[in-house]
Amino acid sequence: MKSKKVAAIDIGSNAVRLLISSISEDEEGISFKKILLIRVPLRLGEDSFSVGKITKSRALKLIKLITAFKNLMEVHEVESYRACATAAMREAKNGQKIVEKIKEKTDINIEIIDGGEEAKMIYESHMADRLNVNKNYLYVDVGGGSTEISVIVAGELADSKSFNVGTIRMLRKKVTETELENMNDFLRTVKEKFAPVEIIGSGGNINKLHRLAKLGREDVLNIRELENMYHNLKQLSLEERMEKYELNLDRADVIVPASEIFLHIANISGISDIYVPTFGLVDGIVHKVYINS
Secondary structure, X not given: OEEEEEXXXXXXXXXXXXXXXXXXXXXXXXXXXXXXEEEEOOOHHHHHHHHOOOOHHHHHHHHHHHHHHHHHHHHOOOOEEEEEEOHHHHHOOOHHHHHHHHHHHXXXXXXXXXXXXXXXXXXXXXXXHHOOOOOEEEEEEEOOOOEEEEEXXXXXXXXXXXXXXXXXXXXOOXXXXXXXXXXXXXXXXXXXXXXXXXXXXXXXXXXXXXXXXXXOOOOOEEHHHHHHHXXXXXXXXXXXXXXXXXXXXXXXXXXXXXXXXXXXXXXXXXXXXXXXXXXXXXXXXXXXXHHHO
């Protein structure tokens, strides 16, 4: 049996993640085992979507965090990695300068990827392998700065789009009517052409909502159930949400706009169920690293 360790770094608008996985190959196929997953809520989008750049204090924290990630990758003897930054770094005027500074300080290469690449990368998690090839699905990943929507037809990726509709943008009232209508037009076209039967929900918020609903791992989250949770969460203060649902502060504020985005997409596309596997961009990056190594 051959095995190797690979890593993925996802620098998102809300959080920065490191995933280290062990990948094994034998006559039965390929298996991925998570060794380490770390999430740090750095909130780069708070800067990028408000003032158009990453502030010095957050940039310094990001450099320290990537340095820590590099040390962890060395301790775990990671053979190859990929680091990707998404919406917050894409839109920050100083995003590329920060990437260059990180390279200088840590020797870690960071790619600022566009929304289309992000959507396709999420699909690389191979989550589609678990689905019914006779049905069509919408894969929806809701982040702090953007929402990636992929259309899966007969087990294959038919289309994918990224929209600047995210939880931090919504909190800061930075989602434009034009961008929302662009997303609506895409969803209406997909509904008419492919009639997807289920949403596959990705991201920390939908995973938390699924757990709050006390569902089994393979149980779908019904839209009515999500609506009830949304209304319950919305009427509470941040402190009340944190206490009642045992949420961290960085989850308690974004979980409401995340619910709104999922409910909106379900309403436009006419879908009533959300399947919630534990896959996301960081998993897609790991698969991509393996394929290219």
